[in-house]
Amino acid sequence: MAVTEALSTVRSIADAARTVDGAAPLDEATLLTLRHRPDTVRSWVEDDGFALLIGSELSLVVRPAARGRGVATRLLDAVLAETADTPAALTAWSHGNQPAAAALAGSHGFRPTRELWVMRRPMSEPLPPLPAPPAGVDLRGFASGDEAELLRVNAAAFAHHPEQGSLSLDGLRERMAEPWFEPDGLIEAWSGSTLLGFHWTKRHSPTLGEVYVVGIDPSAQGRGLGRLLTLAGLHHLTDVAEVHLYVEADNTPAVRLYSGLGFTHAPVDTHVQFTRP
Known part of the structure; x- marks a missing residue:
């Protein structure tokens, strides 16, 4: 069918x-x-x-x-x-790490290869203040014409990420056509005409927001932009009750950053990818 x-x-x-x-x-x-x-x-x-x-x-x-x-x-x-x-190779996700899914996968030659965590933060907890950007860096929302720089930084930041790093212009436009998209919720850090990084936020409902994507150009890492952009997005989402995000379980720097901003992870919030060679 x-x-x-x-x-x-x-x-x-x-x-x-x-x-x-x-x-x-x-x-x-x-x-x-x-x-x-x-x-x-x-x-x-x-x-x-x-x-x-x-x-x-x-x-x-x-x-x-x-x-x-x-x-x-x-x-x-x-x-x-x-x-x-x-x-x-075939890949499949068990969303929520269901034991029955793991048993089925194992019986058919699939093996666990990745873990993705959902981390959550209640927005009733106070946020750290938003620091000033580094000298020469400006924060602003998305504007038409930013697409090429956004895709360039996304590809560089997620070069080793099989899903996010392959985002195309068509894929970008599909997401921007969704009802939840708001230009001010796609916060960008610019140095002149060069995009250094971005934080794309998402509102699922009036009570739930998401740190959808945080991407930093590798050439701009080490300047505190990841924390700055994450905080800027959280300040944009202060009207929701909870914010969640997805992060690779073995991405220690990112988990440390998000933990420091009040995000926590529960075992039930684990997604496992299985691969069959």
């Missing part, structure tokens, strides 16, 4: 899983692909579960009421049978 013909089923299963598991089973990139480029998605859809393959990234979700009946195994077997000749 083509994914365009099964979107209502996919959404129904994903919504049910999110309600029960407390974590969204499909990430933003997958949702944007389903919306804008559904013809690039390979799909296996049943009434009680689905598998989606975008490039080499697999999403597999089973309706909570149907779990324990072999739906996930049947779907994964079908995916592996139809991709047996594909040379690329």
Whole structure:
């Protein structure tokens, strides 16, 4: 079944899983692909579960009421049978580090390769004051015409990050077309005509905000811009009740920075990526 013909089923299963598991089973990139480029998605859809393959990234979700009946195994077997000749390694995320997902992955040759933490900060806690920018650096919100510099810094800052570092102009425009986008919430640090770094914030609701992306040009690191931009974004989000962010568990400098600004991580807020060579 083509994914365009099964979107209502996919959404129904994903919504049910999110309600029960407390974590969204499909990430933003997958949702944007389903919306804008559904013809690039390979799909296996049943009434009680689905598998989606975008490039080499697999999403597999089973309706909570149907779990324990072999739906996930049947779907994964079908995916592996139809991709047996594909040379690329398959990857899949367990959002919320579900034990059943880990068991299914392990039984089919997948091994854990990355951990992504969600860290949270209640905005009822006072924020440190926003320091003045370094000499020659100006902070401002996004303006039309900034796209090329923004993509340049993003690619440099996330050169080793498989998802964020590959952001294209089309991908940027898709995100800027979302209802949550606000130019003032994309805070940029400029030195003349050169972008040094940025903090893209996101409001999910009137009560929940996100440190969506913080990117610093490697040539501008060591000047305190990461902390400055993170704080500037948090001051922009003072009207929400909580702010969360996603960070690689082994990114020690970033975890230290966010911890110092009042963010904490709970074990349940761990997402694990599995890879099948």
